[in-house]
Amino acid sequence: MKHEIEVRQMVKSFGKKSALNGVDFHVQKGEIFGFLGPSGSGKTTMVKILTSQLQHTSGSVQVFGTDVSKLRDSSQLKRIGILTDNSGLYDRLTVYENLELFCKLYDVDVKRIDEVLEEVNLIQDKKTVVSKLSKGMKQRVTLVRALLHKPELLFLDEPTSALDPTNKQQIHASLRKLNESGTTIFLSTHDMQEAEYLCQRLAFLDHGKIVELDNPHNLRSKYGDSTINLVLRNGSRIQIKQNENGAQSIAQYITNGELMSIHSNEPTLGEIFIQLTGRSLQ
Numbered sequence: 001m002k003h004e005i006e007v008r009q010m011v012k013s014f015g016k017k018s019a020l021n022g023v024d025f026h027v028q029k030g031e032i033f034g035f036l037g038p039s040g041s042g043k044t045t046m047v048k049i050l051t052s053q054l055q056h057t058s059g060s061v062q063v064f065g066t067d068v069s070k071l072r073d074s075s076q077l078k079r080i081g082i083l084t085d086n087s088g089l090y091d092r093l094t095v096y097e098n099l100e101l102f103c104k105l106y107d108v109d110v111k112r113i114d115e116v117l118e119e120v121n122l123i124q125d126k127k128t129v130v131s132k133l134s135k136g137m138k139q140r141v142t143l144v145r146a147l148l149h150k151p152e153l154l155f156l157d158e159p160t161s162a163l164d165p166t167n168k169q170q171i172h173a174s175l176r177k178l179n180e181s182g183t184t185i186f187l188s189t190h191d192m193q194e195a196e197y198l199c200q201r202l203a204f205l206d207h208g209k210i211v212e213l214d215n216p217h218n219l220r221s222k223y224g225d226s227t228i229n230l231v232l233r234n235g236s237r238i239q240i241k242q243n244e245n246g247a248q249s250i251a252q253y254i255t256n257g258e259l260m261s262i263h264s265n266e267p268t269l270g271e272i273f274i275q276l277t278g279r280s281l282q
Protein backbone atom coordinates (compact mmCIF):
# COMPACT_ATOMS: atom_id res chain seq x y z
CA MET A 1 0.00 0.00 0.00
CA LYS A 2 1.26 3.48 -0.87
CA HIS A 3 1.61 5.82 2.07
CA GLU A 4 0.83 9.54 2.02
CA ILE A 5 4.43 10.20 3.06
CA GLU A 6 7.40 7.85 2.79
CA VAL A 7 10.85 8.92 3.94
CA ARG A 8 13.83 6.57 3.57
CA GLN A 9 17.38 7.12 4.83
CA MET A 10 16.97 10.84 4.41
CA VAL A 11 19.85 13.18 5.21
CA LYS A 12 19.79 16.96 5.16
CA SER A 13 23.01 18.88 5.65
CA PHE A 14 23.64 22.60 5.76
CA GLY A 15 27.27 22.79 4.70
CA LYS A 16 29.18 20.54 7.11
CA LYS A 17 26.35 20.47 9.64
CA SER A 18 23.75 17.70 9.35
CA ALA A 19 20.28 18.77 10.49
CA LEU A 20 18.61 15.42 9.71
CA ASN A 21 20.64 12.26 9.73
CA GLY A 22 19.26 9.02 8.22
CA VAL A 23 15.57 9.57 8.90
CA ASP A 24 13.07 6.75 8.13
CA PHE A 25 9.30 6.90 8.59
CA HIS A 26 6.00 6.78 6.77
CA VAL A 27 2.64 8.45 7.35
CA GLN A 28 -0.51 6.47 6.61
CA LYS A 29 -3.52 7.96 4.88
CA GLY A 30 -5.99 9.34 7.43
CA GLU A 31 -3.71 9.50 10.46
CA ILE A 32 -2.35 12.36 12.54
CA PHE A 33 1.37 11.75 12.73
CA GLY A 34 3.39 13.67 15.32
CA PHE A 35 7.00 14.74 14.90
CA LEU A 36 8.18 15.62 18.39
CA GLY A 37 11.48 17.17 19.29
CA PRO A 38 13.08 20.02 21.22
CA SER A 39 14.23 23.26 19.65
CA GLY A 40 16.86 22.70 16.97
CA SER A 41 16.16 18.97 16.55
CA GLY A 42 15.17 19.37 12.89
CA LYS A 43 11.34 19.63 12.87
CA THR A 44 11.02 22.72 10.67
CA THR A 45 13.68 21.41 8.30
CA MET A 46 11.61 18.20 7.94
CA VAL A 47 8.39 20.13 7.22
CA LYS A 48 10.20 22.26 4.63
CA ILE A 49 11.57 19.16 2.90
CA LEU A 50 8.18 17.41 2.92
CA THR A 51 6.55 20.46 1.36
CA SER A 52 9.32 20.86 -1.22
CA GLN A 53 10.48 24.22 0.09
CA LEU A 54 13.90 22.75 0.80
CA GLN A 55 15.79 19.98 -0.96
CA HIS A 56 17.17 17.03 0.99
CA THR A 57 20.82 16.04 0.58
CA SER A 58 20.36 12.28 0.11
CA GLY A 59 17.88 9.45 0.60
CA SER A 60 14.32 9.34 -0.68
CA VAL A 61 11.25 11.47 0.15
CA GLN A 62 7.91 10.61 -1.42
CA VAL A 63 4.58 12.38 -0.96
CA PHE A 64 1.40 10.91 -2.48
CA GLY A 65 3.54 8.07 -3.85
CA THR A 66 5.84 10.22 -6.00
CA ASP A 67 9.03 12.18 -5.49
CA VAL A 68 8.45 15.23 -3.30
CA SER A 69 9.72 17.57 -6.04
CA LYS A 70 6.42 16.87 -7.90
CA LEU A 71 4.65 18.92 -5.23
CA ARG A 72 5.83 22.01 -7.06
CA ASP A 73 3.28 21.25 -9.83
CA SER A 74 0.22 23.37 -9.09
CA SER A 75 -2.20 20.40 -9.30
CA GLN A 76 -0.21 18.58 -6.60
CA LEU A 77 0.31 21.70 -4.51
CA LYS A 78 -3.46 22.08 -4.16
CA ARG A 79 -3.61 18.72 -2.41
CA ILE A 80 -1.59 19.99 0.55
CA GLY A 81 -2.02 22.68 3.20
CA ILE A 82 0.87 24.25 5.12
CA LEU A 83 0.95 26.17 8.38
CA THR A 84 4.35 27.46 9.42
CA ASP A 85 5.72 30.23 11.62
CA ASN A 86 6.17 32.46 8.65
CA SER A 87 2.59 33.66 8.23
CA GLY A 88 3.03 35.37 4.85
CA LEU A 89 -0.10 37.43 5.49
CA TYR A 90 -0.46 40.93 4.05
CA ASP A 91 -0.42 43.27 7.05
CA ARG A 92 -2.33 46.10 5.38
CA LEU A 93 -5.21 43.92 4.20
CA THR A 94 -8.08 42.68 6.36
CA VAL A 95 -8.44 39.06 7.42
CA TYR A 96 -11.14 38.57 4.79
CA GLU A 97 -9.12 40.24 2.02
CA ASN A 98 -6.13 38.05 2.79
CA LEU A 99 -8.25 34.92 2.63
CA GLU A 100 -10.05 36.11 -0.49
CA LEU A 101 -6.69 36.35 -2.28
CA PHE A 102 -5.90 32.80 -1.30
CA CYS A 103 -9.33 31.62 -2.54
CA LYS A 104 -8.63 33.16 -5.95
CA LEU A 105 -5.20 31.55 -6.09
CA TYR A 106 -6.56 28.12 -5.15
CA ASP A 107 -9.86 28.36 -6.99
CA VAL A 108 -11.95 28.11 -3.82
CA ASP A 109 -15.47 29.54 -3.41
CA VAL A 110 -15.25 32.59 -1.07
CA LYS A 111 -18.28 31.24 0.84
CA ARG A 112 -15.86 28.85 2.50
CA ILE A 113 -14.11 31.77 4.29
CA ASP A 114 -16.89 32.38 6.82
CA GLU A 115 -17.31 28.67 7.43
CA VAL A 116 -13.67 28.24 8.50
CA LEU A 117 -13.51 31.57 10.36
CA GLU A 118 -16.49 30.43 12.45
CA GLU A 119 -14.72 27.20 13.24
CA VAL A 120 -11.67 28.89 14.77
CA ASN A 121 -13.71 31.63 16.43
CA LEU A 122 -12.46 34.49 14.27
CA ILE A 123 -15.59 35.52 12.42
CA GLN A 124 -15.91 38.72 14.47
CA ASP A 125 -12.46 39.81 13.26
CA LYS A 126 -13.18 39.25 9.59
CA LYS A 127 -12.87 42.96 8.78
CA THR A 128 -9.86 43.66 11.02
CA VAL A 129 -6.61 44.69 9.37
CA VAL A 130 -3.99 41.96 9.94
CA SER A 131 -1.45 44.41 11.45
CA LYS A 132 -3.89 44.92 14.35
CA LEU A 133 -4.17 41.23 15.24
CA SER A 134 -2.36 39.56 18.12
CA LYS A 135 0.24 36.87 17.37
CA GLY A 136 -2.23 34.13 18.33
CA MET A 137 -4.96 35.59 16.11
CA LYS A 138 -2.54 35.75 13.17
CA GLN A 139 -1.69 32.13 13.80
CA ARG A 140 -5.38 31.25 13.60
CA VAL A 141 -5.79 33.19 10.34
CA THR A 142 -2.86 31.25 8.90
CA LEU A 143 -4.55 28.03 9.95
CA VAL A 144 -7.79 29.14 8.26
CA ARG A 145 -5.80 29.85 5.12
CA ALA A 146 -4.26 26.36 5.24
CA LEU A 147 -7.72 24.79 5.54
CA LEU A 148 -9.69 26.81 2.98
CA HIS A 149 -9.09 24.43 0.08
CA LYS A 150 -9.77 21.29 2.19
CA PRO A 151 -6.32 19.75 1.69
CA GLU A 152 -5.86 15.97 1.65
CA LEU A 153 -2.62 16.35 3.58
CA LEU A 154 -1.98 19.12 6.08
CA PHE A 155 1.46 20.10 7.42
CA LEU A 156 1.50 21.94 10.74
CA ASP A 157 4.70 23.33 12.19
CA GLU A 158 4.09 24.26 15.85
CA PRO A 159 0.46 25.26 15.11
CA THR A 160 -0.46 26.43 18.59
CA SER A 161 2.81 27.80 19.94
CA ALA A 162 1.45 31.36 20.34
CA LEU A 163 -2.02 30.45 21.59
CA ASP A 164 -3.64 30.57 25.03
CA PRO A 165 -5.24 27.34 26.37
CA THR A 166 -8.77 28.21 25.15
CA ASN A 167 -7.66 28.98 21.62
CA LYS A 168 -5.42 25.94 21.67
CA GLN A 169 -8.41 23.75 22.53
CA GLN A 170 -10.46 25.26 19.72
CA ILE A 171 -7.70 24.60 17.21
CA HIS A 172 -7.27 21.04 18.48
CA ALA A 173 -10.99 20.39 18.12
CA SER A 174 -10.95 21.80 14.55
CA LEU A 175 -7.96 19.63 13.66
CA ARG A 176 -9.64 16.50 15.00
CA LYS A 177 -12.78 17.29 13.02
CA LEU A 178 -10.73 17.85 9.91
CA ASN A 179 -8.92 14.56 10.44
CA GLU A 180 -12.23 12.73 10.96
CA SER A 181 -13.37 14.10 7.61
CA GLY A 182 -10.35 12.42 5.99
CA THR A 183 -7.44 14.86 6.08
CA THR A 184 -4.07 13.33 6.93
CA ILE A 185 -2.05 15.55 9.26
CA PHE A 186 1.70 15.82 9.79
CA LEU A 187 2.20 17.72 13.03
CA SER A 188 5.55 19.03 14.20
CA THR A 189 5.50 20.13 17.82
CA HIS A 190 7.41 20.24 21.07
CA ASP A 191 4.13 20.33 22.99
CA MET A 192 3.70 16.82 24.34
CA GLN A 193 0.14 17.39 25.54
CA GLU A 194 -0.81 18.48 22.06
CA ALA A 195 0.83 15.35 20.64
CA GLU A 196 -0.82 13.15 23.23
CA TYR A 197 -4.26 14.57 22.46
CA LEU A 198 -4.01 14.59 18.68
CA CYS A 199 -1.58 12.00 17.36
CA GLN A 200 -2.24 8.39 16.47
CA ARG A 201 1.51 7.76 16.01
CA LEU A 202 4.56 9.74 17.05
CA ALA A 203 8.22 10.00 16.15
CA PHE A 204 10.61 11.39 18.74
CA LEU A 205 13.37 13.40 17.14
CA ASP A 206 16.68 14.18 18.81
CA HIS A 207 19.68 15.80 17.14
CA GLY A 208 18.30 15.03 13.68
CA LYS A 209 17.57 11.34 14.34
CA ILE A 210 14.36 9.46 15.13
CA VAL A 211 14.99 7.81 18.49
CA GLU A 212 11.55 6.20 18.87
CA LEU A 213 8.40 5.80 16.79
CA ASP A 214 5.12 4.23 17.90
CA ASN A 215 1.59 5.00 19.06
CA PRO A 216 1.19 6.73 22.47
CA HIS A 217 -0.30 3.61 24.08
CA ASN A 218 2.61 1.35 23.09
CA LEU A 219 5.13 4.00 24.12
CA ARG A 220 3.61 4.29 27.58
CA SER A 221 3.54 0.53 28.10
CA LYS A 222 7.09 0.15 26.80
CA TYR A 223 8.57 2.85 29.02
CA GLY A 224 6.23 2.54 32.01
CA ASP A 225 7.54 0.90 35.17
CA SER A 226 4.38 -1.25 35.48
CA THR A 227 3.56 -0.05 38.97
CA ILE A 228 0.20 1.07 40.36
CA ASN A 229 -0.34 3.98 42.73
CA LEU A 230 -2.80 3.58 45.60
CA VAL A 231 -4.11 6.32 47.88
CA LEU A 232 -5.53 5.03 51.17
CA ARG A 233 -8.27 6.57 53.29
CA ASN A 234 -5.70 7.54 55.95
CA GLY A 235 -3.94 9.70 53.28
CA SER A 236 -0.91 7.49 52.69
CA ARG A 237 0.29 6.81 49.16
CA ILE A 238 1.60 3.40 48.16
CA GLN A 239 3.26 2.16 44.98
CA ILE A 240 2.55 -1.46 44.13
CA LYS A 241 4.08 -3.76 41.49
CA GLN A 242 1.78 -5.31 38.90
CA ASN A 243 2.30 -8.95 39.94
CA GLU A 244 0.54 -11.60 42.03
CA ASN A 245 1.72 -10.17 45.37
CA GLY A 246 0.62 -6.70 44.26
CA ALA A 247 -2.82 -8.02 43.30
CA GLN A 248 -3.19 -9.65 46.72
CA SER A 249 -2.24 -6.43 48.51
CA ILE A 250 -4.78 -4.44 46.50
CA ALA A 251 -7.49 -7.02 47.23
CA GLN A 252 -6.62 -6.76 50.94
CA TYR A 253 -6.90 -2.95 50.96
CA ILE A 254 -10.28 -3.20 49.22
CA THR A 255 -11.57 -5.87 51.63
CA ASN A 256 -10.51 -3.76 54.62
CA GLY A 257 -12.24 -0.70 53.15
CA GLU A 258 -8.93 1.19 53.20
CA LEU A 259 -8.63 2.04 49.50
CA MET A 260 -9.60 5.52 48.33
CA SER A 261 -8.17 5.66 44.78
CA ILE A 262 -6.09 3.59 42.41
CA HIS A 263 -4.37 4.51 39.17
CA SER A 264 -1.66 3.14 36.90
CA ASN A 265 1.72 4.83 36.87
CA GLU A 266 2.04 5.57 33.15
CA PRO A 267 4.77 7.96 32.06
CA THR A 268 3.87 11.07 30.06
CA LEU A 269 5.34 11.50 26.59
CA GLY A 270 7.63 14.17 28.05
CA GLU A 271 8.96 11.71 30.64
CA ILE A 272 9.53 9.08 27.96
CA PHE A 273 11.47 11.61 25.91
CA ILE A 274 13.69 12.38 28.90
CA GLN A 275 14.25 8.64 29.46
CA LEU A 276 15.35 8.27 25.86
CA THR A 277 17.50 11.35 25.41
CA GLY A 278 18.32 12.68 28.85
CA ARG A 279 16.84 16.07 28.00
CA SER A 280 13.43 17.67 27.98
CA LEU A 281 11.28 18.63 25.01
CA GLN A 282 11.07 22.32 25.94
Ligand SMILES: Nc1ncnc2c1ncn2[C@@H]1O[C@H](COP(=O)(O)OP(=O)(O)OP(=O)(O)O)[C@@H](O)[C@H]1O
Pocket residue numbers: 014017018019037038039040041042043044045046190
Ligand atom coordinates in the same frame (compact mmCIF):
# COMPACT_ATOMS: atom_id res chain seq x y z
N1 LIG B 1 19.16 27.52 6.59
C1 LIG B 1 19.93 26.95 7.51
N2 LIG B 1 21.24 27.05 7.48
C2 LIG B 1 22.05 26.45 8.40
N3 LIG B 1 21.59 25.70 9.41
C3 LIG B 1 20.26 25.56 9.52
C4 LIG B 1 19.35 26.18 8.58
N4 LIG B 1 18.08 25.85 8.94
C5 LIG B 1 18.18 25.08 10.05
N5 LIG B 1 19.48 24.91 10.39
C6 LIG B 1 19.98 24.11 11.53
O1 LIG B 1 19.40 22.82 11.48
C7 LIG B 1 19.06 22.36 12.79
C8 LIG B 1 17.57 22.04 12.84
O2 LIG B 1 16.83 23.26 12.74
P1 LIG B 1 15.24 23.29 12.70
O3 LIG B 1 14.83 24.71 12.49
O4 LIG B 1 14.77 22.29 11.72
O5 LIG B 1 14.88 22.80 14.17
P2 LIG B 1 13.46 22.80 14.93
O6 LIG B 1 13.36 21.47 15.59
O7 LIG B 1 12.39 23.18 13.99
O8 LIG B 1 13.66 23.94 16.02
P3 LIG B 1 12.57 24.99 16.63
O9 LIG B 1 11.61 24.17 17.45
O10 LIG B 1 13.41 25.90 17.45
O11 LIG B 1 11.92 25.67 15.46
C9 LIG B 1 19.47 23.48 13.75
O12 LIG B 1 20.72 23.16 14.28
C10 LIG B 1 19.55 24.71 12.87
O13 LIG B 1 20.51 25.62 13.36
